[in-house]
Amino acid sequence: MCAKSSYQQAEEDLKTLMGINVGHSTLHRLVQRVELPPAQATNKTATVSVEGGKICLRSEETGPGEWRDYKLVNLHDEVCEAFFQDPDALEQWSEKQPLDWILTCLGDGHPGIWNVFESLVRKRPILKREVLDWFHLMENLYKVGGSGQRLARVENFLWHGWVDRAIAEFDALKNKRARNFQNYLSLHRHRIPCYHQYRQLGIPIGSGSVESKIKQVAARVKLSGARWKRDNVQKILRLRCAYLNNYSILNIYA
Numbered sequence: 001m002c003a004k005s006s007y008q009q010a011e012e013d014l015k016t017l018m019g020i021n022v023g024h025s026t027l028h029r030l031v032q033r034v035e036l037p038p039a040q041a042t043n044k045t046a047t048v049s050v051e052g053g054k055i056c057l058r059s060e061e062t063g064p065g066e067w068r069d070y071k072l073v074n075l076h077d078e079v080c081e082a083f084f085q086d087p088d089a090l091e092q093w094s095e096k097q098p099l100d101w102i103l104t105c106l107g108d109g110h111p112g113i114w115n116v117f118e119s120l121v122r123k124r125p126i127l128k129r130e131v132l133d134w135f136h137l138m139e140n141l142y143k144v145g146g147s148g149q150r151l152a153r154v155e156n157f158l159w160h161g162w163v164d165r166a167i168a169e170f171d172a173l174k175n176k177r178a179r180n181f182q183n184y185l186s187l188h189r190h191r192i193p194c195y196h197q198y199r200q201l202g203i204p205i206g207s208g209s210v211e212s213k214i215k216q217v218a219a220r221v222k223l224s225g226a227r228w229k230r231d232n233v234q235k236i237l238r239l240r241c242a243y244l245n246n247y248s249i250l251n252i253y254a
Contacts, residue, residue, distance in 0.1 A: 002031050003243035006223055036238045038093050039079035039245050046100035047076040049133075049210035050107050050116045053217060055084070055237075058227035065227045070237060071116055072217060074210035075099075079245045082217060082237040091119040104129045106207040108136040109188060131198070132191040133207040140184060144170070144177045161194035216244055 001010035007024035014020045050073050056065040070084040075097060083090040103126050107113035114130065121128045141154060150169055157166040167185050170178040185192070195205050220240045221228070228236065 002027050003220065003239045005220070006226075007031075031239060032232065032235060036235075036242055038238065039081045039241060041075050041078035041097050043078060044098040044100045045075040045078045046102065047104045047106065047204050048099070048117070048120060049074045049076065049105070049207040050113045051207065051210040051214045052110060052112065053082070053214045053221075055221050055233055056227050057233070058229050068233075069112075070233070071112070072210060072214055072241075073116065073120075074213050076204070076209055080210070080213045080241050082241050084233045084237060086234070087119065090116065091122070094120045095123060099124070099126055101125070102127045102129060104131060104203055106131050106133055106204060106210075108133050108207065109140070109184060129203075130191045131193060131203075131205060132188045134195050134205040135208070137192070140181060144181050146173065146178075158192060159195050161192060161197075163189050163192050213244060217241070 001013050004010070005013070007027045010027050011022060011024040014022050050071060052069050052071055054067045054069055056067050059065055068085065070082050071090065072080060072082040073090070073094070074080040078097075081093060083093070097120075099120065103121060105114075105117040105120070105128055107117065107130075109132065117128060117130065120126075137158060138155065141158070142151060144151070154166045154169050157163075157169070163185055167182050170182050173179075198205050217237065217240050220243075221236055
């Protein structure tokens with residue numbers, strides 16, 4: 001219940017469903033007391049996606065709080081786990097997860113995402129296939145604006161992996177958005193495959209799964225007015241991920 005909603009709501013749910021009176025402060029202390037193990041996949045996964053989320057830290061002085069980043073790793077069809085500013089823990093966790101020898105890594109254009117993928121395979125004989133998320137790619141394309149016919153042509157070029165032809169379409173334009181998009185394509189050229197072929201082969205081209213997980217984690221940690229002590233952040237992220245992974249509380253005491 002604490003993983004599903006606020007501590008205050010969990011207090012009310014316990015009272016309604018079970019007739020038990022446990023104050024929200026007590027529930028908070030119970031959560032802090034329990035050491036949840038990190039999620040562990042049971043089967044090999046061939047696809048992983050990573051997304052960054054934000055959580056608001058409580059400032060020492062009265063104020064609006066400070067937003068900080070965390071990373072959520074989603075092993076498709078298996079489990080997800082979130083890490084708050086702890087790359088060593090993320091790497092140690094990654095080393096224990098069963099991965100297929102060909103691993104499709106899906107993400108947007110943020111460099112920190114691709115660094116996480118590197119940590120997943122650093123010490124293993126795994127072939128890493130990096131794929132720029134198709135929907136983020138299209139979102140960036142249509143931010144350029146301008147001629148609808150040009151945008152449609154570029155979308156078709158990118159769908160077939162023709163990056164050079166897509167870049168050339170914007171050579172005549174002088175505006176900053178067009179130049180930024182050309183640079184974006186050049187930077188991620190090796191991550192832009194023939195999406196059409198990938199779709200036919202059943203290889204994932206979108207990171208919607210991890211984005212859904214980020215939204216579900218945010219539904220717990222970004223409640224209106226929520227501010228978290230830095231030392232409590234990893235606890236609530238792990239609790240929420242355990243809930244999303246359908247992790248049984250009985251496993252803690254097994």
